[in-house]
Amino acid sequence: MKKFLKKIILISLPIIVAAISIEYLLRQIPNEYAYKRHYLDKNSNKIETLILGSSHSFFGINPAFMMENTFNSSNVSQSLKYDFKILTKYQNNFKNLTTIVLPIDYFSPWQDLAAGSENWRVKNYVLYYGMKSFKLNDYSEFLSIDLQKNLTRIKDHYITGGAISYSDLGWGTAYNSSKSLDLIKTGQTAAQRHTNDIFSKENQETYTKNLAILNSILNFCNQHNIKLILITSPTYNTYRENLSKIQLNKMFETIYNFVDEHKDVTYLNYFADTDFTEQDFYDADHLNEIGAEKFSRKLAHSIDSLNKL
Amino acid sequence: MEAFAAAGIHLQTHTLKIILPVGVSFYTFQALSYSIDIYRKKIEPTRDIIAFFAFVSFFPQLVAGPIERATNLLPQFYARRNFDYAKAVDGMRQILWGLFKKIVIADNCAVYVNQVFDTPQTQSSSTLLLAAIFFAFQIYGDFSGYSDIAIGTARLFGFNLMRNFNFPYFSRDIAEFWRRWHISLTTWFRDYIYIPLGGNRVSKAKVIRNTFIIFLVSGFWHGANWTFIVWGGFHALLFLPLVLLGKNRKNTNTIAENRIFPTITECFQWGITFLLVIAGWVFFRAKTIGEAVVYLAGICNTSFFEIPTGKKLIIRCFLFILLLLIMEWLNRNKQHGLEQMDKVKPIFRYVFYYMIVLAILLFAGKEQVFIYFQF
Incomplete structure (x- = not known):
């Protein structure tokens, strides 16, 4: 038995050492989650406008073109649950927070990061925001993404010297107009990816949970005297044409009912805003840096007008 | 759920999971064999309740077999087990090989197979044929991989489970294939259905009846879908x-x-058997009989000579299948694909083990649930 265990340990040792080294190297790579946590740790008491949400706001809202002390703490596929977790994590630090911009897009009411195909991203909240998870994989970079992708990340950072893809104020810089994708193709694939069977038991449960989270966010805002602004981000028509009308109507119905019930909530709908043209989009549902500037200025103007009311 | 609904019983998914827990068809058959063997006076009923429940729910093979016989497994719970180094090392090898078959072969093939089987109408004949071949290796890698992991794990604890696969794709006729594929289920049907019905020592009409019964029951065991019945038939x-x-x-x-190499006749027999098995797998994999017919019809058209789509994935699957076939060919007289590794020089042996581990870590396909967990 001793001989067997000794051999097992000896054989496993190089694999364990390699795994620990890879984990260490991966954790040293700068990423938007670690940066945003660090920024919020240090500056949350100065933030006046906080942007939450998923990739639509991460790439679409650049705080550099908004009011002073705006910070974008959205991330790719960040669902309402994680928006709320970020808020509660820093609830005692947000001394000057006056406005929260919360995107509600076509997929948002049925989105749960931990349950979807992007669930590997949960590790970012566990490792870099210090949130809890019941899944062991979420506590490790090495275990949560396959080795090939991890090695590519290491190569990109340590050998090729990959650039940082977020701004100082948390805006995602990767979706550049010089690298725009085919709007027809991405319209179809994104619409397909975002369309759910909203009548399935799982999706109905997620919908109910998300609605409860939305109410919790509103309660948080009311308690802290913060204005909650719901927005729907701009999209290109090739995306809109491929959406399920049932899901889209349900999404709008949810927002309008919520806004009707809560007069202190404002809703700004840019979903089919004609100001945004082909040149503003990276793909059919994400703005590029030109669109992000246009959208951020427009949003800032609307918020400013609301504040003057 | 649909079957229950047809009978007017509307169940929730979680209720069904309680009524029909994972692996139910495996341990039901295991428990049945115990009762039948007692009835036939092949074994004495056990008075050791712990041994009995350990036999029915032995964890390595609980969810997807091998379906053990009380005559083999139960006495092993009575006997004192001492750690056996050689057995444990071989168990580890078998687990490693099982993981390779599941994670690298089956899960990579599954990506290609799922894409093609989801849209057979839009695929070329060559793509359809290739996906059918890949499905043959997916289901083999998935199921025999699980069996290898189960048998290997049991060996670490000093238990010998029955063999479930004996390199079935090296068969030269269908009868040989069925002696080598899912052996624990095939022999179960043989011993508890086919032979009690008279087997092949009865009139020709009854032999035909018995053969159809055993294969149709085997098909039905996989699920209440006509595709499985047609596959059995x-x-x-x-x-x-x-x-x-x-x-x-x-x-x-x-x-x-x-x-070392087969004769031309053997190659011919092997090729024909393999193609027939693949045709059967199309029915097994398809959602409906109509879909399977469309799929098979799609293989027989002029686009047969077109280059199949998905070059990168095809090359990856092909190389891993080649490695599987070489290793299993070299070990075709043995219990599993890595059994003869102890005869290889330690340096080469360890390099090979690390290569397998690396392949598992680097080329793991998209995680798929074991196919046989649904049965």
């Missing part, structure tokens, strides 16, 4: 001529026995 039709002509035990030895 198809194999019955292939098996029948062999049993009627008394040639079903023609190939009881190993292919290319005492030789």
Whole structure:
């Protein structure tokens, strides 16, 4: 038995050492989650406008073109649950927070990061925001993404010297107009990816949970005297044409009912805003840096007008 | 759920999971064999309740077999087990090989197979044929991989489980294939259904009846879907001529026995058998019979000579399948694909082990649930 265990340990040792080294190297790579946590740790008491949400706001809202002390703490596929977790994590630090911009897009009411195909991203909240998870994989970079992708990340950072893809104020810089994708193709694939069977038991449960989270966010805002602004981000028509009308109507119905019930909530709908043209989009549902500037200025103007009311 | 709904019983998913927990068809058969063997006075009923429940729920093979017999497994719970180094090392090798078959072969093939089987109408004939071949290796890698992991794990604890696969894709006829594929289920049906019905020692009409019963029941065991019944019936039709002509035990030895390479005749027999098995797998994999017919019809058209789509994934699957076939060919007289590794020089042996581990870590396909967990 001793001989067997000794051999097992000896054989496993190089694999364990390699795994620990890879984990260490991966954790040293700068990423938007670690940066945003660090920024919020240090500056949350100065933030006046906080942007939450998923990739639509991460790439679409650049705080550099908004009011002073705006910070974008959205991330790719960040669902309402994680928006709320970020808020509660820093609830005692947000001394000057006056406005929260919360995107509600076509997929948002049925989105749960931990349950979807992007669930590997949960590790970012566990490792870099210090949130809890019941899944062991979420506590490790090495275990949560396959080795090939991890090695590519290491190569990109340590050998090729990959650039940082977020701004100082948390805006995602990767979706550049010089690298725009085919709007027809991405319209179809994104619409397909975002369309759910909203009548399935799982999706109905997620919908109910998300609605409860939305109410919790509103309660948080009311308690802290913060204005909650719901927005729907701009999209290109090739995306809109491929959406399920049932899901889209349900999404709008949810927002309008919520806004009707809560007069202190404002809703700004840019979903089919004609100001945004082909040149503003990276793909059919994400703005590029030109669109992000246009959208951020427009949003800032609307918020400013609301504040003057 | 649909079957229950048809009977007017509307169940929730979680209720069904309680009524029909994972692996139910495996341990039901295991418990049945115990009762039948007692009835037949093959074994004495056990008075050791812990041994009995350990036999029914032995964790390595609980969810997907091998379906053990009380005559083999139960006495092993009574005996004192001492740690056996050689057995444990071989168990580890078998686990490693099982992981490779599941994670690298089956899960990579599954990506290609799922894409093609989801849209068969839009695929070329060559793509359809390739996906059918890949499905053959997916289901083999998935199921025999699980069996290897289960048998290997049991060996670490000093238990010997029965063999479940004996390199079935090296078979030279359908009868040989069924002696090598899912052995624990096939022998269960043979011992508890086929032989009690008279087997092949009855009139020809009854042999035909018995053959169809055993294959249709085997198909039905996989699920209440006509595709499984047709798959069973198809194999019955292939098996029948062999049993009627008394040639079903023609190939009881190993292919290319005492030789490195097979003869041309053996190659021909192997090729035909493999193609027939693949045709059967199309029914097994398809959601409906209509879909399977469309799929098979799609293979037989002029686009057969077109280059299949998905070059990168095809090359990856092909290389790993080649490695699987080479290792299993070299070990075709043994229990599993890595059994003879102890004869290799330690340096080469460890390099090979690390290569397998690296392949598992680097080329893991998209995680798929074991196919046989649904049965």
